[in-house]
Amino acid sequence: MGGILVVLTLQGGAATPAGLDLLGLAAEIAQVDGGEVTALALGEGGAGAGQGLISRGADAVLYCADPALARHPGEAGMQVLAQAEREVQPDLLLLAADSVGRDLGPRIAARLGAGLVTEATSAALHAGRVEVTRPVFGGKAIARMAATTAQAVITLRPGAGAARAADPSRTGTVRELAVQIAPAANWPTVVRREVEASSGPRLEEATxxxxxxxxxxxxxxxxxxxxxxxxxxxxxxxxxxxxxxxxxxxxxxxxxxxxxxxxxxxxxxxxxxxxxxxxxxxxxxxxxxxxxxxxxxxxxxxxxxxxxxxxxxxxxxxxxxxxxx
Ligand SMILES: Cc1cc2nc3c(=O)[nH]c(=O)nc-3n(C[C@H](O)[C@H](O)[C@H](O)COP(=O)(O)OP(=O)(O)OC[C@H]3O[C@@H](n4cnc5c(N)ncnc54)[C@H](O)[C@@H]3O)c2cc1C
The missing domain is CATH 3.40.50.1220 (TPP-binding domain)
Structure with missing residues (x-):
């Protein structure tokens, strides 16, 4: 397999646990099958988060902190992702099945003519290609699927991957992705964000x-x-x-x-x-x-x-x- 591009949305300048799970999964696949893992870090703090992403399994980090990403995560995210894809030319693109991944995954797959599997609950390498599981028929059965195209896009549900412990000895490149984003008046815009108050661990991490x-x-x-x-x-x-x-x-x-x-x-x-x-x-x-x-x-x-x-x-x-x- 060629390279893997992992799309991560940064929050407060750091990758989310779901993003680190994706990175861990990509590193696991690359370890068996070769290929480089590139993390695309979207949002503020990419330069600072870069080495942390390397320590968690990325071989290279591309980041973009353009403020348009916060206001227009779909449209601006698409431009950044398309640019990263052109530069990296990965065989596999991994995104979280969250609001950003659900928006960007199908769009980039359609653009590239790549096979798309959404909402995967697990993914692993079988005979040289990534096979995923996904609930079907209203959750009554689990399908095993793999894209038959050379390039594949997979969106993964929380918990489908497994984050790696940080290994500070890992090295890699961290580079800003040069993208000119010119927001259009008709782009969907985030007008307000509300963070739900919560106490205790997050569901995805709770033991x-x-x-x-x-x-x-x-x-x-x-x-x-x-x-x-x-x-x-x-x-x-x-x-x-x-x-x-x-x-x-x-x-x-x-x-x-x-x-x-x-x-x-x-x-x-x-x-x-x-x-x-x-x-x-x-x-x-x-x-x-x-x-x-x-x-x-x-x-x-x-x-x-x-x-x-x-x-x-x-x-x-x-x-x-x-x-x-
Ligand atoms: C496309 C689709 C997607 C869906 N996605 C999800 C999903 O993501 N998550 C999900 O949960 N469901 C999902 N559902 C709904 C799912 O089919 C069930 O309807 C739902 O899970 C039932 O919830 P429940 O078990 O809480 O309620 P019920 O099935 O009504 O069960 C309630 C239970 O509580 C017990 N009970 C009642 N009183 C007490 C008491 N005092 N003490 C102890 N036990 C008591 C009863 O015996 C009963 O077993 C989905 C359905 C569809 C069609």
Missing amino acids: AIVSGGRGVGGPEGFSLLHELAQALGGAVGASRAAVDEGWVPAALQIGQTGKAVAPDLYIAVGISGASQHMVGCARAKTLVAINRDPDALIFDAARLGLVGDYREALPALTRAIRELS
């Missing part, structure tokens, strides 16, 4: 997740889940049903149309175990289910199951964990 579903019955029930998550040093997640009810923000949704997570411990509370939810927590090391229906599907996937009302089970569990720790 323990307590996730609530429709069975939690309302927003107030989630306070019991927060207490347990806090005792475990973990994070709270949710099923789509709980999000659709408006009990918790959409950012907490786990599953096919939410996040894919890989904690050591996943406690599913009042969640029935629909395939579209399970695809998001399939990589949890230990799954514990608390459900009052003994026939709930979730018990088929759970290593430990507790049949009962979560309102009784959770306070006792939280107390026991606090005593133990």
